Amino acid sequence: MRSAPESxxxxxxxxxxxxxxxxxxxxxxxxxxxxxxxxRLPEGRDLEHVPGQFVQVSMxxxxxxxxxxxxxxxxxxSFELCVRRAGGLTAALHGLGAGDMVxxxxxxxNGFPIDRMQGKDVVIVAGGIGMAPVRSxxxxxxxxxxxxxxxxxxxxxxxxxxxxxxxxxxxxxxxxRNEILLTVDKPVEGWxxxxxVITTLFPRLKIDSPSSLVVAMCGxxxxxxxxxxxxxxxxIPEDQSFLSLERNMRCGVGKCGHxxxxxxxxxxxxxxxxxxxxxxxxxxx
Amino acid sequence: MSGHGNGQRMxxxxxxxxVVLEASSLPKMLARMVRTRRVMAPVKRGRTAFAFDWxxxxxxxxxxxxxxxxxxxxxxxxxxxxxxxxxxxxxxTAAPIIDDEPFVLFGVHPCDMSGITQLDWAFSRNVKDPxxxxxxxxxxxxxxxxxxxxxCFCTSVGTAGTRDGADLFLTPIGTGFMVxxxxxxxxxxxxxxxxxxxxxxxxxxxxxAWPEEKARCITRRIDGDIADLPDILExxxxxxVWNSTAERCYSCGTCTIVCPTCFCFDVxxxxxxxxxxxxxxxxWDSCQFLDFALVAGPHNFRGKRGSRVRHRWLRKxxxxxxxxxxxxxxxxxxxxxxxxxxxxxxxVLNEIIAEVNVGVT
Numbered sequence: 001m002r003s004a005p006e007s008x009x010x011x012x013x014x015x016x017x018x019x020x021x022x023x024x025x026x027x028x029x030x031x032x033x034x035x036x037x038x039x040r041l042p043e044g045r046d047l048e049h050v051p052g053q054f055v056q057v058s059m060x061x062x063x064x065x066x067x068x069x070x071x072x073x074x075x076x077x078s079f080e081l082c083v084r085r086a087g088g089l090t091a092a093l094h095g096l097g098a099g100d101m102v103x104x105x106x107x108x109x110n111g112f113p114i115d116r117m118q119g120k121d122v123v124i125v126a127g128g129i130g131m132a133p134v135r136s137x138x139x140x141x142x143x144x145x146x147x148x149x150x151x152x153x154x155x156x157x158x159x160x161x162x163x164x165x166x167x168x169x170x171x172x173x174x175x176x177r178n179e180i181l182l183t184v185d186k187p188v189e190g191w192x193x194x195x196x197v198i199t200t201l202f203p204r205l206k207i208d209s210p211s212s213l214v215v216a217m218c219g220x221x222x223x224x225x226x227x228x229x230x231x232x233x234x235x236i237p238e239d240q241s242f243l244s245l246e247r248n249m250r251c252g253v254g255k256c257g258h259x260x261x262x263x264x265x266x267x268x269x270x271x272x273x274x275x276x277x278x279x280x281x282x283x284x285x
Numbered sequence: 286m287s288g289h290g291n292g293q294r295m296x297x298x299x300x301x302x303x304v305v306l307e308a309s310s311l312p313k314m315l316a317r318m319v320r321t322r323r324v325m326a327p328v329k330r331g332r333t334a335f336a337f338d339w340x341x342x343x344x345x346x347x348x349x350x351x352x353x354x355x356x357x358x359x360x361x362x363x364x365x366x367x368x369x370x371x372x373x374x375x376x377x378t379a380a381p382i383i384d385d386e387p388f389v390l391f392g393v394h395p396c397d398m399s400g401i402t403q404l405d406w407a408f409s410r411n412v413k414d415p416x417x418x419x420x421x422x423x424x425x426x427x428x429x430x431x432x433x434x435x436x437c438f439c440t441s442v443g444t445a446g447t448r449d450g451a452d453l454f455l456t457p458i459g460t461g462f463m464v465x466x467x468x469x470x471x472x473x474x475x476x477x478x479x480x481x482x483x484x485x486x487x488x489x490x491x492x493x494a495w496p497e498e499k500a501r502c503i504t505r506r507i508d509g510d511i512a513d514l515p516d517i518l519e520x521x522x523x524x525x526v527w528n529s530t531a532e533r534c535y536s537c538g539t540c541t542i543v544c545p546t547c548f549c550f551d552v553x554x555x556x557x558x559x560x561x562x563x564x565x566x567x568x569w570d571s572c573q574f575l576d577f578a579l580v581a582g583p584h585n586f587r588g589k590r591g592s593r594v595r596h597r598w599l600r601k602x603x604x605x606x607x608x609x610x611x612x613x614x615x616x617x618x619x620x621x622x623x624x625x626x627x628x629x630x631x632x633v634l635n636e637i638i639a640e641v642n643v644g645v646t
Contacts, residue, residue: 012413014381017368017552017565021377060371060379061556061563086581101377221584248580250552253412257549257572260596261586263604268411282522283586 016253019058019103025078027097031162033084034129035094036070039102040078047079047104050111051136052216052244052272056252057081058103062092066249066267068218069107070132072139082132082164108252109271112137112242117214121149123205125227127198127219128157131164133244134218138172145175149212152205156183156198156223160191198223202230210234215241221285228275238276245271245284304481305488307461315343317477318389325360326391327353337390348392351434352617356397356545358404360390361420364542367564368416368552374561382564385419389474394431396615398451399444400545401426403613407548407605416567425470427453429462430495433503436618438631440500441507444615456492458484463492508635509642511602511612517641518603522595526636531591533626538571540597540620540630546613547571572596598633 025038041047047055049069058064065087071080085094096102114137122141126134134153141148153172157163163182173180181201183194194201198219207213215236217227224243231241247259247266259266261283264273278284306314318324323339326346330336335350337357355364371379393401401421408417428451439445448454452471455462463484466472475481484492507514541547551570556563570577573593578586587593605613614630621629 010413012415012418014383014415016381016412016415018379018381021379060373060377060565061554061560063554064552064565084581090581103377103379220582246580246584247586248578250550253414255408255412255414255548255550256552256567257570257600258551258577260572260600260604262599263607283592 017105017251019056019064019105021101022104024096024098024100024102030082030164033086033162034132034164035083035085037081037083037093037096037102038071038078039081039104041104044077046073046076047107049073049079049107049136050114051140052111052133053107053109054133054249054252054271055081055104055106055108056249057083057089057093058105059089059092059096060103062089064103064105064250065089066108066247066252068133068244068271069136072136072143074140074143082129082135084129105252108249108267110269112216112244112272114140116240117141117216118147119149121207121213122151123213123215124151124153125198125215125217125219125223126153126155126164127217127223128162129164130218130220130223130244131155132218134216135165135168137216142172142175142178145177150177150179152179152181154181154183154198154201156185156201156219158185159188160184160193197226199226199230202234205234207234207236210236211240213240217242218244220246224278224285228278231275238279239274241275242272243275243278245273247271303456303463303465303484303489303492304475305458305461305484306455306464306478306481310461310479310481311346311348312343314478315340315346315391317479318391318474319343323386323388324391325357325388330354346392348429350392351431352394352436352619352622354619354623355543356400356617356619357390357393358397358400358545358548360388361401361424362404362408362417362548362569364569365566366416367566369565370562371554371565372562373556379565381415383415383419385423387423387425389425389427391427392429392455393426393451394429394617395447396431396437396439396444396617397545398426398428398449399439399447400615400617402447402450403546403609403615404548405450406609407546410608425453425474426451427455427471427474430454430456430499432499434618435504436622437503437616438505438507438618439616440503441505441631442511442612442614442616445500445503446496456495458488458491463488505618505631507631508638514612514634514638515603515607517638518599521637521640522599524637524640526633526640527595527598528591530628530633531589531594533628534573534590534594535626536573536575536590536593537625538573539623539625540628541571541573542569543619543623545615545617545619546601549577572600598630598637602634 054066054068070082187195249259249267250256254265254268262281328345329347335353408414452468454465550567601613
């Protein structure tokens with residue numbers, strides 16, 4: 001039986017829950033619901049994050065919420081967050097612009113396993129706002145392009161106006177090692193691209209060797225359920241597919257209990273899990 | 286667990302055997318304590334209830350209680366606490382609020398002592414929580430042995446004799462208490478006792494007999510070896526017991542609010558009236574509430590009541606059990622006594638265990 005506090009050799013950090021104040025360098029609306037912020041820590045210090053990690057963003061008086069890092073750590077001096085307006089805090093954040101301050105804690109969580117992707121083809125599946133965390137990964141790959149094989153990005157949204165980072169997406173596609181596949185759920189006038197949920201893009205994937213491929217995905221639970229079925233039929237090993245789980249992290253340090261999935265804490269053990277790990281979690285998706 | 290008269294445990298304090306504190310000396314000791322620091326002790330509330338509360342007057346202290354409505358964890362993890370102050374002035378600033386003012390927590394039963402050591406683990410592992418640990422360091426805890434009622438099942442979860450984490454341990458004897466000194470903090474506190482004397486052989490025997498007598502009085506139990514519970518619960522994840530229990534549950538959260546080992550919390554900001562600043566607070570939360578696992582979308586990962594009910598048992602007897610090495614439960618019986626729907630923690634566990642025993646798959 002374990003007991004009592006271990007000797008307090010290491011003193012607790014008194015500022016564990018205190019955010020650091022950071023300045024918004026710029027802000028722009030990407031869609032009706034999403035706003036992109038570029039944020040600078042004091043002295044332009046780097047967050048030193050891994051793609052897939054998140055920060056706790058504070059607006060005093062409104063609260064704090066977990067937001068995924070949207071830029072690659074390759075970008076120094078500042079970082080980016082893409083915030084969907086979904087509640088009181090995020091609505092308040094949407095009212096902020098260049099020069100305003102926000103509080104930042106983190107980065108938290110594990111992030112995508114970059115090491116596992118090197119030398120491999122990388123398939124990235126992003127549903128809606130799920131594009132934000134994987135954009136960090138995409139930028140990371142582009143900055144060190146020769147270390148990876150093909151990069152195939154699948155991005156879907158309800159309608160064309162809700163596709164994220166469309167300007168950048170075009171530039172990503174200019175390298176012939178990259179392939180970009182976009183889709184929208186509903187046909188809209190003026191859209192001549194693919195229509196259908198994201199899994200309807202899978203028949204277009206040309207996969208030569210499932211074992212030399214890594215999948216990174218971010219989207220709603222329903223997307224995961226169907227994408228995982230596709231990946232299974234493509235015989236992509238479960239320990240080579242990774243997905244990011246969304247939960248209501250209140251503390252970010254494995255204490256508050258809100259993000260618990262079975263015995264795991266999404267804020268500490270995740271948010272990125274392999275499909276193999278997910279198979280052992282009842283509450284994952 | 287060490288027996289009586291074996292108080293030497295930490296910090297080189299050596300007491301070959303306990304000392305006797307007469308009941309008549311207790312008010313004076315408490316009076317001295319309240320002069321120098323805050324003291325939380327059990328007091329009577331209404332006709333039948335007891336509560337831990339900050340006391341001014343030793344006469345308020347009611348040591349003859351079976352269980353308090355809320356466990357004494359509230360002294361260390363308050364239901365509501367401010368964890369930081371913030372300014373809303375143009376240069377926004379924030380500073381942590383750390384409460385490290387010394388206090389005495391008096392009259393804590395072994396089960397609740399175990400609850401505190403379980404929380405010590407939860408708030409120390411991986412990342413250390415500065416707010417909890419500051420209060421914990423500031424606490425001097427006087428434990429008091431107890432007599433159970435029909436809700437107690439401490440003997441089933443191995444907490445009946447918990448002394449770990451306490452600074453002094455009191456066992457009731459004829460004219461007062463046998464006092465075992467467990468730490469240097471405890472020894473220092475005992476200096477406030479006006480008169481202590483050596484125990485007689487009869488008194489030593491009386492104190493020695495207490496744990497057995499207590500164990501004999503306990504009627505409620507978990508059927509089977511608690512070490513098997515994680516595997517049993519894992520196997521019975523899809524049991525109908527969760528749904529049948531959920532059909533009675535109101536999701537009121539009372540079970541988690543009265544629990545000495547529940548520590549989930551929510552975080553909320555409050556702004557002062559001139560809107561110049563405010564504080565960020567953390568507040569006890571409950572995994573039984575509908576919105577506990579709700580995210581934007583909206584997606585509710587435990588939208589079904591059965592999934593929330595199951596989560597409570599699994600967290601205590603499977604998830605945290607595997608990590609902590611024993612159930613995250615003290616056997617105090619509060620959840621069962623307080624349940625508005627008359628759901629018994631041990632009955633539900635025993636139903637699950639019975640399913641496995643009869644080979645339900």
